[in-house]
Amino acid sequence: MTQALIRKEKLAELVTFLASRQKVVGPVPLSNGQFKFAEVSSLAEMALDYIPTILPPKKYFMPQHETLLKYDVAKGQQMEAVVEVEELTLFGVHTCDLAGIQCLNVVFSDRPKDLHYMIRKNHITLIGLECSDYCDSYANCGMLRNHLPKGGYDLFFSELEDCYMVDISTHKGESLVEESGLFEPVVFEVEKQLQTLRKAKKKIFKSEVPIRYQDIPRLFDETFDSDVWKRLGEKCLSCGNCTNVCPTCYCFDILDEPELDLSKGRRIRVWDSCQHENFAKIAGNESFREERFDRKRHRFNRKFRYPMLRYKRIFCTGCGRCSRTCMAKIDLKETINALMEERG
Amino acid sequence: METIAITHSGYEIKRGRIAEITELTEQEKLYRIVLPNDETLDHDPGQFVEVSLFGVGEAPISICSSPTRRDSFELCVRKAGRFTEALHQLKAGDEVGIRGPFGVGFPVVPLEGNDVLLIAGGLGIAPLRSLINFIIDNRRDFGKVDILLGARDSESMLFGGELAYWDKRIDLNFCCSVDQAAPDWQGNVGLLTGLIPGVTLDPLKTIAVACGPPVMYRYVVDELLKKGIPETHIYLSLERHMKCGLGKCGHCQIHDVYCCQDGPVFNYRWVKKIKGAI
Amino acid sequence: MSRNVSVNVEFLTRVEGHGHIIVDVQNGVLQKAELQIVEAPRFFEALLQGRSIFEAQHITSRICGICACGHSLASIQAAENAIGFSPSEQTIKLRKLLLHMENLDSHILHIYMLAAPDLLGVQSFIGLMKDHAEAVRRALRMKKACNDVCDILVGRHVHPISCVVGGFTKLPDNKQLEAMRKLLLQMREDLVPTVALVAALKFPEFDRETEYVALVSDDNEYPLLSGDIGSSDGVRKVKEEYREITNEFLVPHSSAKHAKLSRDSYAVGALARFNLNADKLHPTAKAVAETLGLSAPCYNPFLNTVAQLVECAHCAEEALQIVEELLAQGVVQSETVIVGVNENRSIPVRAGRGVGAVEVPRGILFHDYEVDEQGIIQQANCVIPTGQNLENIEADMHKLVPEILGKKDEEITLALEMLVRAYDPCISCSTHFLEVDFVGR
Amino acid sequence: MGRPKVAFFDLSCCEGCQLQVANLGEALLDVLGLVDLVEFREVMSESWEGRYDVAFVEGSVVNEESEQRLCEIRQRSNVLVAYGSCATIGGVNGMKNRKLLSDVQSTVYGDKGDWFPVTKTRALHQIVEVDYFIHGCPIHPDEFIKVLKSALAGLPYLVPDYAVCVECKFNENVCMYDKGVTCLGPVTRAGCNSWCVNNGNVCYGCRGMVSNPNQTGAEEVLRSYDLDANLIANKMMMYNAAMEQCDE
């Protein structure tokens, strides 16, 4: 669509404007240089120079605990399917997380569609924010080509010298721009600045691992029996942190939560993880991924190979969260490097 | 936070009424279930439903009746844990929730006009029974039909009366074997795989369908290949942990496929390519 | 009058922990009056040896679920003294707040759930639900308020999480302080009918003068978290000399040790504190004392329950004041500590000995640790209030039984149970203490 | 059908878990509306002669007397629930199992140690059959309610067999390892909603280990923090020592 720009000094006003319309969520600082997406009411509460939040924004699209049905068994198996939603503006989402949301979109709109996800998604306004440098040494968005915007937002902000260039990608975004009255038309000078930024990024975001995007799935195919997996298996504690923090992990469990009177209750879904031992266990106690290394390998393949076959895209955004969070120091880039080394 | 009521979410259940319960063994019960308003489940043999009891949970269970019998459908459930034990507590007249049918069942179309070799181990007879009765009800559409059945012992053999009927029918070759024989057992003793060499068949005209515990498959496939049956003529039903049945929750994923939507029945040629599938 | 009485209450109810009361009267002469402590010993002192001083709070908090915050505070004080760490003013303030909540919570539990049923002639608070439904609801609400404040402050009341050596691992923000303030204001309101309820109760008449021991200080604050050890017989010692106060000894019928000072026994707890420090109470508490007719010195152990209610008023007012001060000043979040077992070396450690002396609901509690230069515990000792009271309880029983011999057996039994309960004994606590050197002298 | 008869008992413990029940506040009244509370020594003088539908037992077995009491309770109960770490895994009482019993006794009671005979600490299921486990030191009120509901519905309660980290991540806490201290979350079974970490402390493992912990992996991680071997062993065994002996 079109573009606009907003002066930096107007940004605070914009956030206040957004917050006056509906709940706004943005990156806020925690201790130890970490961040999370949380409700804000002003620009001052946010840290726009953040590195990937502990949990990705997926928690707004498919919450940790989510009600699917409400039931009442007082007279047989009665129920009502429900979605719990709220209008939400997500502010300052990096390109890697936008890519993560796009991955989830693909999965949940694949037939049979997931209405809970689809409905919630339609209540969320997404405002992206461009990074000009790697967040930290764990990030590997360059390798996955997610350092540049590839859609998936309503508005997208790129920080330039004294303004933000704003890409307007949807009708929803356009009306925000109009209603706020805080944006200006784009001028040539600013367009040039954006070009300079993108050119500079080309130099900065070199692939951290010497492999081309299209060659990645084959690497995993060829190293299925690699010893690298065995070594990861010895280190991995199966805590599931890597899957919970991953923007494209979406596995879940379904549970019933009865109320105290036992007749009414809710059926909910809760994030689950393929790293847990019982995840793939069937009656008779047979488990198809009993060994830690096997589960580790499954996870990597579910990022880099299987989704390529099914959805024609890699399900790693390069956000680096899994490596950042792992206390056993299992590192995604190191793992890919090790696989490449072993394959020779 | 606003709560919106929705329909067609995929998670809603139909309220199935248990019309009849038959105790097959100490571990297994057969449930005949009727849907409201004379609705037909309209399934394919080999498909499954998610059975649900609010407050307890859900479990995938194969439909073991043939789609040709349309007024109700049957499920054979083994007591395996929390959910299935709760199900075993129910009485006729009680309600269960039903979602589905789900998945890709047995290859009915390719089977038509061909000879059929059906191999069931243990509880694997449940889904195969659907296919067997379907074949019986459309008998002339199929060639020669062999049924091989294996069980731990005669006690755990399911559908005893029906087996005898199949055995009696001249248009079916029925053969069974037990791992451990009681003193009064007259039939074959030994692993199910031991029955395969004895079957006379035209390998290029035969399509084999197997359903049973995962350990069984490797041996069964070996025997079938020895018989000269082409890989593409072999179908296996794979059991995986399943939750949603909608190809989302990830539990049943094998490589890029979801067992619940793309399976549970797969062609062996595909299975062979996938490490760890069997 | 020569009669025989044999009281044998097995597993005394509505007290914390396991004890029996044994009384034997032959021909009108008291032969035996014992509070047998049959709680199996849990050996906390031994468990602490060889562990990091940074784990002491977590472990000793598990001595007792009811006074878990008190144990934590005494443990932390001892540990910080041992390694030479001085807490910040904000930390001390928050610790005082925690101690007030602990005393409030425990006293409310005792007044409503453990003591009131006796005085109202029912077997338990379940019995109260019929005729005193509003009181039960109020009691639960007041307890819940204490818990909620503790949840905000330290994560939970039973085995607090965030108060550790060095300070707090989590500090309340303004929103949370506001929530605490609201809860405490409600508490203040609920205390009014509570006082009315207790004012209407009739407590047994009984007096026995004894020695009372509690923290004392020279300033104007009602001493709970700091001070010297003082007694109504004029003894005053610094806390490091607590052993010269407690003089513990073992008796065969109790896995808890007994204690004595100037006389054969002494008492600690709300009544002891009141007797020694009544003039330092918050004005509201003084007014409550007046309403309830309690004045220092009071020698009726049954009135310990009344002293507890007076303290409730004090603690609630002081807690509210602390919260309001913090709201006005703002909590300095940067004081949050991350300690673990100090693997990040955030707190300097040195060898040494430290003693913690804290006034917890049932009286003065001592923790005493000796650590090496790595901060590993070499010796540990805990002296629990109930243990200090045991000898005094038995002395009370010796005086009480002859006075009520004219009554029916059930009445005697009930009177004895009530006496023991009035001390609000915490038996699980009392079965862990002391070292070899004090035994059997 | 009358309401189920429910009783609470305690063996060797701090009684903090009963307090957690008493502390349910007004929710306690809802619970009391569903069950018939017949025995609860800490807050009631009533006692009951008949069978218990559900008996909640807190505390560990540390001497012959408590073993006997436990067996009696088991005999009189249709359903037995072990609640609190002391009961479910031995808990802090188990620490003494790693020391010589006689040393432990004399440390506390000097030459009078044998006045109070004790045995090694054991969890309830090491002696009698246990139908439900509510882990934790103390128990989490939500889980207590969950188990109560399961028991009343006659359904098994499945204790989560994944790590505390899972809930910790759901709660979006900054990981303790990132803060430079070590945490037992990765090997401890979840269910407490990462209570300790939510409050800025580390997990001490009070719920016991997941059924198949990567213990060597975990020790490796702890070692990288320059802790001496004793401290690491102490850390892992604060709650789990009684279970160690059961594996022997």
Ligand SMILES: Cc1cc2nc3c(=O)[nH]c(=O)nc-3n(C[C@H](O)[C@H](O)[C@H](O)COP(=O)(O)OP(=O)(O)OC[C@H]3O[C@@H](n4cnc5c(N)ncnc54)[C@H](O)[C@@H]3O)c2cc1C
């Ligand atoms: C496609 C398919 C068809 C099936 N058909 C039948 C059938 O016709 N009759 C029958 O009796 N059983 C059938 N099963 C198996 C049945 O789903 C499980 O026995 C049942 O889910 C166990 O649930 P539970 O709550 O009783 O067990 P739990 O108490 O949850 O666990 C007991 C055991 O069952 C395993 N288990 C739990 N959930 C599942 C699950 N969703 N899928 C597989 N295993 C699980 C556990 O890992 C454990 O080993 C089928 C399974 C699949 C995948």
Ligand code: SF4
């Ligand atoms: S696999 Fe790791 S780097 Fe890739 S998207 Fe997931 S968390 Fe981010």
Ligand code: SF4
């Ligand atoms: S803080 Fe502890 S429980 Fe939380 S993620 Fe880190 S290791 Fe796991």
Ligand code: SF4
């Ligand atoms: S975080 Fe760990 S120590 Fe704390 S309650 Fe949970 S399991 Fe227990």
